[in-house]
Amino acid sequence: MITRDAFRGSTTDELRYVDKTFTYQGTLNVPEQVLKLRLDFSMWRHENLYLPFCIKTIKGYLEKRRNQVNRKEKPRVRLIQKANTDSGGSLVSCLASGFYPCHINLTLFKDGQPVSDHEITGxxxxxxxxxxxxxxxxxEISAEEQSEKHNYTCSATHLRLDNKMDVSLEYPGEPFKSVISSVFVVLALVLVFGTVIAIITWKRRHAVSFLASDEHVDATP
Structure with missing residues (x-):
C-alpha cells in the first residue's frame, strides 16, 4: 500500500506499507517529534484500517467474480505481414488475442533464432x-531483407495451452507467389473443363443434325 501527498504538482511525502514493513520518504518541514507522531498514527491506520478493509474488499470481489476470474480462455495466435509503403519494407506482427488469464509469453523467431528485444516493438x-x-x-523488415529468404515464426505459451503454439510465416513474397500459382492452376483447370464441355456439346449437336438430315433423306420419294 502506497500513500502519497502532493502540493502544487510535486510529491511532498510518501508512505509505504509492504509486508508489514513501514517506510517513509518526504520533504515536510516539521519538527521531528511532530513527524514521529504523524508516522506512528499513519502506521496504526494502515495496519488496523486500510489493510483489513483492502483484503476484505478483494476477497468479496473474488467471490462475486469467481467464474470470471477462474476461467481459462485459449489465445488465438496469428502471424501477419503488412507492407510499409514509407520504407519499402514490411512489418511482421505476432498477434495473440482472446486469452485469459493475462499472463502470456510471445516470442518471435527468425530462421529458428529468437529476435532480440531491442528489435521488437509493441x-x-x-x-x-x-x-x-x-x-x-x-x-520491422527492411527492403533489402525482403529479397532474402527468411522463415519467421511466432511461439506462444499460455496457461490454457497444453503445449506451446507455433505459427509460421514464409519469407516475404512467397505467400503472394503461392496465390498466383494457385490462380493459374484454377484458370488452367477451368480452361480444360470448358474445352471438354464445348467439344461434347458440339459433338451432340453435330450428331442430332446428322440424324435429322438422314430422316429427311429417307422420307423423300
Missing part, C-alpha cells in the same frame, strides 16, 4: 471488450 498487454486480453509484437 509487447504491451491490452484489454479486450469481453474481459480477455491481447498482445502484439512486431518486427
Amino acid at each position: 509487447g504491451d498487454l491490452l484489454p479486450n471488450g469481453d474481459g480477455t486480453y491481447q498482445m502484439r509484437k512486431s518486427l
